Amino acid sequence: MNCDYLRERLDNLWEGAESAEVTRHLAECPSCAREYRDLRVVGAGFRLMKREAEPEPSIGFAERLVRQLGELSKAPSVAEFFERAGRRFVYATVVLTFLALLAIVLPATGPVRGLSIADIQLSGPEAQMANADPFGESSLQDAPDLAPEEVPAPAATHEVK
């Protein structure tokens, strides 16, 4: 089993190249002869397989296939539409979620700022006024409705002659 003679020539023998030298060796070397027999058996099996009648396409195979390809090539456009629409839907959801979160997190009165120097320096009547009616709404409510003609005109400082 340790003879390498046949193994070294395996590809040539596999492809059918024999010589008198090989035949002589096979007659003398039982291990190579055994291996050669296997090689012939496998080679014969391959050749028989190769000779088998291969299945043929049924009539109209190509035509049916082309029709099917035509139908399939239409199908991706529908799929693409849904894919694109789906992608847009995802983007819109992300943006809307972000806006909703922003609306929850931010106070309704707008951005909050810390005390400024001006707030600290308010004192006396200004401070009282600011505390009592920070937006001056009461003064607006209390003010009598004035008709436009009743609005006092600013005092003329110069008379035009």
Added chain:
Amino acid sequence: MENSGAQLAQEIQWIKRAQQGEPEAFGPLVQKYQQRVFSLVYHLVRRRDEVEDLAQEIFIKAFRAIRSYNFQSSFVTWLSRIATNHCYDYLRHERASRVSFYWQMGEESQQELEANAQSQPEDALDHEEQLALKDLVEKLLERAPENDRKILLLKELQDYSVEEIAEILNLKPTTVKVRLHRARKRMLEDLRQWREENKRS
């Protein structure tokens, strides 16, 4: 399958139109190569009833991928690559063992068959013996590692040259030669080992 200059130019036109998404232009390519694909699929899968479905899937795959064909190799080589990969994906999922004629024979019959296979051309063997030999090689191929099987099928059954196999399997021709040698050697070793296993059992 040699192409004359005019046939090649025509084929390039079909391919370019198919690359633009025209299934009608793919039709003549299917017509031209369907038998080649059927043959390859049959030898790889060895199931007659599955061949047409698999071939159909292969052509659909090829049409969808045709934009990636860059005219570097021949179209049939590119198509064979798709077919080979597709069949192996199928076999990975569908491998089933079938009855083995060879191993059902007694040891004496096996020896007689082997002696007959050596002394006479395989055509002269009787039908049962031919079946047994084909079955033996099929079984050996099933047992072989995937790389060995691919290379043996392409060489022994499809008659591709070493250079064509290199293109189909994306290997260098020298690598194909080395792998082919190893695959043949391993197949003979496996036969011996399998015979021993059967004797013991």
